[in-house]
Amino acid sequence: MRKYVPKGNVQKQSYYTDRYHVVPQVPRLAVEEDEFFAPQLKILKAKVEIKEASIQIGQMIVEVNAKDNFKAIETLKNECGYAMCSEISAVDYLAQDGEFEIFYQMLNLKSAKRMRLVCRIKENEAIESVEPLFNSANFAEREMFDLFGIYVNNHPFLKRIIMPDDWEGHPLLKTYPLIGDEFASWYEVDKIFGKDAREAIGPENRDPARIERYDTKRFSRVGREVPFDADISQGEPETKIEYSQTVLVNYNKSQKQLDKRK
Amino acid sequence: MQQPNKLSPFFENLNFEREDNTMVINFGPQHPSAHGQLRLVLELDGEQVVNAYPDIGYLHRGVEKMAENMTYNEFLPTTDRLDYIASTSNNYGYALAVEKLLGIEAPRRAQVIRTMLLEINRIISHLFFIATHALDIGAMSVFLYAFREREFAMDLMEDYCGARLTHSAVRIGGVPLDIPSDWMKNVRAFCDKLDEEIEITYEALLTENRIWKMRLEDVGIVPPEEALSWGCTGPMLRGSGIPYDIRKEEPYELYPELDFDIPVSDTNDSYGRYRIYIEEMKQSTRILRQLIPMYDDTEPQLMAHAPQYISAPKEEIMTQNYALMQHFVLVTQGMRPPKGEVYVATESPKGELGFYIKSEGEPYAYRLKIRAPSFYHTGYLQKMLLGGYIPDVVTMISTTNIVFGEVDR
Structure with a gap:
């Protein structure tokens, strides 16, 4: 039997981990002790249910329920002074918890503080768009939809943005294969020439140093030159070509001093 | 797919809508002034844009995916x-994010060198902007002059790290090299030269030029509330009268010790942004001049001392067994940062460049998101172009x- 390999996360894994290695955790501080973030958390708490809140590396991280995301962002914008939404994206935790983590990176320009609103959704759930509040979500949510396949409700124009419209799969998922993706490797051939042309065109060469032994269109051997596109599968004759001295001289054995200036 | 015949001929880029008499024109992705692979679909009423749809993704290489499959040090040249x-501003943004995650700080000399490299890169980028901006509008000679000075700045980068375009001049925890001899002298000479050229060439050719002003003034209006809503940063934000520069507001590296101004324009138009770029170059030379004397009273250490994460200096690796073992583990397995998440924003020449790193304690980042300023500026084009x-x-x-490169990643 073949060895079972988990399919949930096919990304590169560390080949060796010390069994006594204990992973440290970035310090998490309580929000209540911070004089800037504490009142804001209180405002947010009055509006939506807070699942978790902490401060990591100078930024507040607040987790809310996914259905409250619009309301939370609205509160942050109108009452806490977060005037810019710098970034929206997701993290794939499907293999561990069957969930996506979606984060909204917010910036308060007046006091130069940043916070991150986090929510988690199940695999086939959709999230509400915050595009009516921040137009920057237009592109950011489209990118999230494209690369993770997360549907966004009430987005004005939810369409793939980076990958082609007819692409299969969502590249940033942990299940997306790194090598051996049949669809991806034949995408151009299938689209331009049709599936029947696969055999005639052949797989794409991804090795820039590849030399094909019997291809006389693109390669030739020194001392064994043959006419263009000649068939050499049965061996090639030795060609009598007078080479200049510099091409074939073996500098390791030759006693000749080529450069007279020395 | 269009079926051309004699009655409806096929024009490669054009399509006429019968209902409302608008014309749909395809701009790019190979248009010389599209600044790379931007495809714009414009719906025109006469010559006026009524609808714009930026189409991106032609340069997508999956950088974020690559980051999840590379150790932290391996990924640095990809940035x-x-x-x-x-390039150095990306290297730096990434290195700073990882350093924040690890909780280490680069030594003082590395900080001086990094800040200098960042400012030289800002000048390189701004000169490139002035050159291509002028070229797009039709002022060919400015392009030639600006690229001349840009070559000098790139020579400085080449003297420092050997590369002119893809520098990789910053490492996680410091810088790889000390500066070569005479470098400071060359930087000073470059600053003098650039200040002079800005005054006698670029500003003389453009700032009061009638044609330049006609083409730029009241074109590309970005109201401040739209700039905030669409996530515009950098000169796009400061061109709308909002004085937000991350170097000043959330200072990193040596910026809190340096004396410089943040140029802001309240005209909201392209001309104001052009003035900001010119002024920022002057401020960059001012910063560089202040940094030169700061270098002299620093210790020679270039990389932070954190044996768990960062290899020891070469002499120690070659002489001490334990340093060699650490180095071997760090090269073959990669460093394992603590579990946690970090978002670090730096002021790249284009705007806010942010790196979000989610670490699960493995040598590979669990998720790395690059917040690229140009991505949001491209998104804003669909609003900005309307009515133009x-x-x-x-x-x-x-x-x-x-x-x-940073829009598509």
């Missing part, structure tokens, strides 16, 4: 390929200063 006009005229479309694309 060069984001904003390839100013076809000749101004080129100006408006150019004034956002987008680079497709």
Whole structure:
């Protein structure tokens, strides 16, 4: 039997981990002790249910329920002074918890503080768009939809943005294969020439140093030159070509001093 | 797919809508003033843009996916390929994010060198902007002059790290090299030269030029509330009268010790942004001049001392067994940062460049998100271009200063 390999996360894994290695955790501080973030958390708490809140590396991280995301962002914008939404994206935790983590990176320009609103959704759930509040979500949510396949409700124009419209799969998922993706490797051939042309065109060469032994269109051997596109599968004759001295001289054995200036 | 015949001929880029008499024109992705691989679908009423749809993704290389499959040090040279006009600012943004995650700080000399490299990169990028902006609008000679000075700045980078475009001049925890001899002298000479050239060449050719002003003034208006809503940063934000520069507001590296001003324009138009770029170059030379004497009273250490994460200096690796073992583990397995998440924003020449790293304690980042300023500026084009005229479309694309390496990632 073949060895079972988990399919949930096919990304590169560390080949060796010390069994006594204990992973440290970035310090998490309580929000209540911070004089800037504490009142804001209180405002947010009055509006939506807070699942978790902490401060990591100078930024507040607040987790809310996914259905409250619009309301939370609205509160942050109108009452806490977060005037810019710098970034929206997701993290794939499907293999561990069957969930996506979606984060909204917010910036308060007046006091130069940043916070991150986090929510988690199940695999086939959709999230509400915050595009009516921040137009920057237009592109950011489209990118999230494209690369993770997360549907966004009430987005004005939810369409793939980076990958082609007819692409299969969502590249940033942990299940997306790194090598051996049949669809991806034949995408151009299938689209331009049709599936029947696969055999005639052949797989794409991804090795820039590849030399094909019997291809006389693109390669030739020194001392064994043959006419263009000649068939050499049965061996090639030795060609009598007078080479200049510099091409074939073996500098390791030759006693000749080529450069007279020395 | 169109079926051309004699009655409806096929025009490669054009399509006429019968109902409302608008014309749909396809701009790019191989248009010389599209600044890379930008495809714009414009719906025109006469010469006026009524609808714009930026289509991106032609330069997508999956950088974020690559980051999840590379160790932290392996990924650093890949960040060069984001904003390839100013590579060091990407290297630095990434290195700073990882350093924040690890909780280490670069030694003082490395900080001086890094800040200098960042400012030289800002000058390189801004010169490139002035050159291409002028070229798009039709001022060919400015392009030649600006590229001349840009070559000198790139020579400085080459003297420092050996590369002109993809520098990789910053490492996680410091810098790889000390500065070569005479470098400071050359930096000072470059600053003098640049200040002089800004005054006698670029500003003399452009600032009061009638044609330049006609093409730029009141073109590409970005109201402040739209700039905030669409996530515009950098000169796009400061061109709308909002004085937010991350170097001042959330200072990193040596910026809190340096004396410099943040140019702001309240005209909201392309001309104001052009003035900001010129003024920022002057401020960069001012910063560089202040940094030169700061270098002298620093210790020679270049990389932070954190044996768990960062290899020891070469002499120690070659002489001490334990340092060699650590180095071997760090090269073959990669460093394992603590579990946690970090978002660090730096002021790249184009705007806010942010790196979000989610670490699960493995040598590979669990998720790395690059917040590229140009991505949001490209998104804003669909609003910015509306109501503009076809000749101004080129100006408006150019004034956002987008680079497709970081739009598509």
